[in-house]
Amino acid sequence: MFQASDMILHVELDAAYLVCPMARSRAGGYFYLGTKNGKLFNAPVLVQAKVIKNVMASAAEAEVAALYLNAQEAVPIRQCLIDMGHPQPATPMNTDNQTATGILNGTIKQRRSKAIDMRFYWLRDRQEQGQFKIQWVPGKYNLADYFTKHHPGSHHRRVRPIYLHIDGVSPTTLQGCAEILGSDRQAATTGIHPKSRAVSQKKDSGTRRDTPENRILLTQHSPEHRLRNIRAGRSRRFLSVLLASLRNRMNKASTALFSQLVKTF
Secondary structure (H helix, E strand, O other): OOOOOOOEEEEEEEEEEEEEHHHEEEEEEEEEEEOOOOOEOOOEEEEEEEEEOOOOOOHHHHHHHHHHHHHHHHHHHHHHHHHOOOOOOOEEEEEOOHHHHHHHHOOOOOOOOHHHHHHHHHHHHHHHOOOEEEEEOOHHHOHHHHHOOOOOHHHHHHHHHHHOOOOOOOOOEHHHHHHHHHHHHHHHHHOOOHHHHHHHHHHOOOOOOOOHHHHHHHHHOOHHHHHHHHHHHHHHHHHHHHHHHHHHHHHHHHHHHHHHHHHHO
């Protein structure tokens, strides 16, 4: 859902290294119009998810390539906003790779990354001209991470309020997005989502937390329980394949028997 803003272009970008066939990497970008203080979260005006054509030699090189591709998309958007009467400061471009940020900002000396010279100098020149401001942000708060990697269904459900508007649930600030993404990272490491724990504690208010119902709820969210479900699913798939194979063999045997009977009579 779009909100009123200062019409300042913001870009969140990310790269996934060697995740595509033929040793290719993927670049993603999330473009939205925010405020000068950078706190407002808004619906995207452009979402980019594309395969980087060249083979990248490192994750940092893939991140520089993602910066280059997204910066090229941002240039005409910046000019369009300026022509519409919305002056643009240096467009913030947030990346979660410290090496790429350091190379482009001059805090890390470039040695064995000559393959990225063209993109490197183009981005540095544009930054010196005041068009872009390349800065580092933690990966767990990167909005473009969603478009570059393969995620489980639980992750899609948790971050749905960020990318699809849900009344009363979707965040209106970047801090709200950070809270959702931070809770998703916690759920990925512990196996229990904070909201699920809060709901179970709310149901048990006024009683002992160590109740049979609460233990069952925690067990259902445990990694061991999920592993048992995965193994059970694999067993069911194996049995279905085995039954299909037996059915095919029986059909072939019955066909051969029928043909033999026809020849006999």
